[in-house]
Amino acid sequence: AQTVTQSQPEMSVQEAETVTLSCTYDTSESDYYLFWYKQPPSRQMILVIRQEAYKQQNATENRFSVNFQKAAKSFSLKISDSQLGDAAMYFCAYRGPNTGTASKLTFGTGTRLQVTL
C-alpha cells in the first residue's frame, strides 16, 4: 500500500522568509499524482499545488513551488516570502494512476506551519 510521510510535525518561519516542508512517499507505480493541501483553522482543505509524476518540471503556483525528486520519492513544498495567512496545517497527498476507478488520496500526517512577525 502507498504511504506518505511528513517528518516535520511543526515548522516555524518568519514573515517574508522562505520555508520548506518535506514529504516522502512510497509507491511501486510509475505514473501518479502528488498534492499539497493547506488546512487553516477554518478547517477548509485548500489545494495549494499539484504535480504529475510524468512531468520532470517542478510545479509552481505564485509563491509556492515544489522540489519533486522521483527517484528519491521526495516531494517538498517551498513557500517563499511567507505571509501570516500561510499559517496552517499542510498535508502532502498521493494519488495513484487513473485506472478509471476511485481516485483515492492518501494523506500524510501533516505539518503545522507557524508564521511569526
Place this chain on the structure above:
Amino acid sequence: SAVISQKPSRDICQRGTSLTIQCQVDSQVTMMFWYRQQPGQSLTLIATANQGSEATYESGFVIDKFPISRPNLTFSTLTVSNMSPEDSSIYLCSVVRDRITDTQYFGPGTRLTVL
C-alpha cells in the same frame, strides 16, 4: 474548482443517535468522496459515493455505520449511525470535477461532537 457546501457546519449529538450530513456542489461532478478527520489527525477516506449505486467503502468502514447516498451528480449525504464519542471528528466531502485533471476539491467540513 467547484463551490462545495456542507450542512450542518457543526453539530453536537447524543450517543446512540444518527446524523446526516449533506454535501452540495454548484455543478455536476464526476466523483464524490467522504473523508473523516479525527481530532489532531490526518484525513482518512471513508468511501466513494457512486451516483445511482451503492457506495464503495474503504477497509474499516461499513455501510451500516456510514450509509451514503448520491441521488444525482451534484448531491450526496453521509449518515453517521448509532454514534459514540469515538465518532467525534470532522467529516469532509470532496469532489472531482473532471477526470483529466482528477484533482479533488474539498467542502468546508462538518465538525461533529458526540457526547
